[in-house]
Amino acid sequence: MSDDAPTRQRLLREAMRLFGELGYAATSIAMIEQAAGLSPGSGSLYKHFASKQELLSAGLDQLLQGTPELTARLEQTSSRALPRRRADAEAALNAIMVETARAGLARLDQDRDLNRLLFRGLEAFPQLMARFRDEELRRAQDATAALLAGLAEQGSRRISRGQNARGQNLRSKDANGGHEADWDAVAVVFVGAIAHYWLLRDVFGEHPSGIDEDRHVDAIARVAVAALLR
Amino acid sequence: MSDDAPTRQRLLREAMRLFGELGYAATSIAMIEQAAGLSPGSGSLYKHFASKQELLSAGLDQLLQGTPELTARLEQTSSRALPRRRADAEAALNAIMVETARAGLARLDQDRDLNRLLFRGLEAFPQLMARFRDEELRRAQDATAALLAGLAEQGSRRISRGQNARGQNLRSKDANGGHEADWDAVAVVFVGAIAHYWLLRDVFGEHPSGIDEDRHVDAIARVAVAALLR
DNA sequence: CCAACCGGCAAGTAATCACTTGCTGAGGCA
DNA sequence: TGCCTCAGCAAGTGATTACTTGCCGGTTGG
Numbered sequence: 001m002s003d004d005a006p007t008r009q010r011l012l013r014e015a016m017r018l019f020g021e022l023g024y025a026a027t028s029i030a031m032i033e034q035a036a037g038l039s040p041g042s043g044s045l046y047k048h049f050a051s052k053q054e055l056l057s058a059g060l061d062q063l064l065q066g067t068p069e070l071t072a073r074l075e076q077t078s079s080r081a082l083p084r085r086r087a088d089a090e091a092a093l094n095a096i097m098v099e100t101a102r103a104g105l106a107r108l109d110q111d112r113d114l115n116r117l118l119f120r121g122l123e124a125f126p127q128l129m130a131r132f133r134d135e136e137l138r139r140a141q142d143a144t145a146a147l148l149a150g151l152a153e154q155g156s157r158r159i160s161r162g163q164n165a166r167g168q169n170l171r172s173k174d175a176n177g178g179h180e181a182d183w184d185a186v187a188v189v190f191v192g193a194i195a196h197y198w199l200l201r202d203v204f205g206e207h208p209s210g211i212d213e214d215r216h217v218d219a220i221a222r223v224a225v226a227a228l229l230r
Numbered sequence: 231m232s233d234d235a236p237t238r239q240r241l242l243r244e245a246m247r248l249f250g251e252l253g254y255a256a257t258s259i260a261m262i263e264q265a266a267g268l269s270p271g272s273g274s275l276y277k278h279f280a281s282k283q284e285l286l287s288a289g290l291d292q293l294l295q296g297t298p299e300l301t302a303r304l305e306q307t308s309s310r311a312l313p314r315r316r317a318d319a320e321a322a323l324n325a326i327m328v329e330t331a332r333a334g335l336a337r338l339d340q341d342r343d344l345n346r347l348l349f350r351g352l353e354a355f356p357q358l359m360a361r362f363r364d365e366e367l368r369r370a371q372d373a374t375a376a377l378l379a380g381l382a383e384q385g386s387r388r389i390s391r392g393q394n395a396r397g398q399n400l401r402s403k404d405a406n407g408g409h410e411a412d413w414d415a416v417a418v419v420f421v422g423a424i425a426h427y428w429l430l431r432d433v434f435g436e437h438p439s440g441i442d443e444d445r446h447v448d449a450i451a452r453v454a455v456a457a458l459l460r
Numbered sequence: 461c462c463a464a465c466c467g468g469c470a471a472g473t474a475a476t477c478a479c480t481t482g483c484t485g486a487g488g489c490a
Numbered sequence: 491t492g493c494c495t496c497a498g499c500a501a502g503t504g505a506t507t508a509c510t511t512g513c514c515g516g517t518t519g520g
Contacts, residue, residue, distance in 0.1 A: 192426035
């Protein structure tokens with residue numbers, strides 16, 4: 001299990017895994033040392049990290065660096081062109097949403113420790129939580145909103161005012177007539193649905209409802225397509 | 231803050247609050263005693279509970295007892311009749327979904343400690359997690375699925391086969407022709423979206439996206455209506 | 461009026477916690 | 491060879507942990 005990677009890397013990896021599984025407070029230095037192949041109880045960990053907090057911080061740093069792939073993947077997906085015929089476009093939309101939902105779940109799996117950490121160790125460290133929020137959550141959120149807005153614009157084939165430059169703050173949902181969709185908010189809905197499905201499945205082993213990934217992804221896609229086609 | 235309620239009740243309440251805020255492992259017996267108005271460090275808590283684990287178990291028991299209101303509320307909502315005219319029906323559907331989403335958020339707020347506990351203390355106690363899953367999550371899930379199925383049936387005004395008796399296991403999504411919606415899975419999507427919005431807002435103070443409750447509820451309702459109207 | 465009980469407190473217990481100190485042996489370099 | 495560096499370890503440090511023991515004042519019931 002613990003290979004011949006440099007000791008510091010093994011410590012970081014095992015620490016993040018244990019923090020994610022047991023929580024920061026419930027994970028002892030000795031456990032981390034043992035998991036990394038060092039003698040438990042010896043202070044050997046402190047040859048590499050000054051404190052438990054610094055270990056957490058360094059671990060979060062490393063996890064947050066392998067991150068900005070989903071963004072690229074989503075933006076790549078959103079640049080696709082849809083077929084002209086309505087039925088074909090609907091099928092293509094469905095395929096895109098299925099693919100996106102699966103990409104989201106895969107990314108959550110890949111960053112399993114990082115996502116677990118948010119609820120099992122970060123709550124006492126506001127600055128680390130802020131980093132997670134800005135470098136992980138907001139990116140996924142924005143990329144998804146951009147994808148949805150792009151698909152909706154392409155689907156409805158009508159030029160929206162102002163080139164639809166959705167930047168940071170479009171707080172006014174009443175300003176746009178009250179009939180255009182609030183894709184930022186809709187993105188929160190879908191990202192939240194996927195993230196929560198993943199979270200519950202991670203916590204319980206399988207989702208409490210018994211619904212498997214295929215059914216959930218299909219439901220997400222179907223609902224999203226319904227929303228996109230007005 | 232700590233009133234004149236019986237000591238056992240104060241201990242339970244403060245313990246659940248602290249477990250939810252700090253996590254089970256990071257909350258000490260002394261902290262709970264102090265929060266309940268007892269002398270911290272004295273073992274006075276042990277006059278009422280045999281161990282820290284029993285305290286957690288008893289607290290979860292109590293929290294799970296104040297629970298089955300949302301179910302009733304949802305079932306009450308779902309029994310309403312929709313207007314006949316399509317435009318009116320759409321507005322009524324939207325209102326129902328807004329109301330339901332708000333009820334869900336209110337219930338999450340009301341059971342704040344209980345919901346926090348799932349991620350910050352229960353992971354080491356599988357049997358307590360199982361109780362939470364069966365007595366809290368599945369109920370909300372089933373009630374929401376029943377609401378959606380009822381609304382869809384009413385909206386499409388066509389009798390589905392078999393009186394639509396959706397009980398525990400309708401695993402087969404291919405058996406229904408592939409075109410009828412999987413309302414159990416759709417319910418997971420919406421319940422997950424609401425729960426995750428609440429969770430992130432609870433963890434960060436406000437939702438990382440900056441989207442407020444009104445916008446989110448509106449988005450949920452709009453998407454749900456789109457899904458319900460095919 | 462007395463005895464039994466009970467809830468709270470002070471002061472423990474042993475274990476565990478994060479972290480430190482001093483040593484050791486291996487590796488690099490002169 | 492001689493010396494320095496350094497990762498790792500054993501054995502500590504004091505603080506904190508969950509939990510226990512013995513005592514006490516108040517209430518209650520006979």
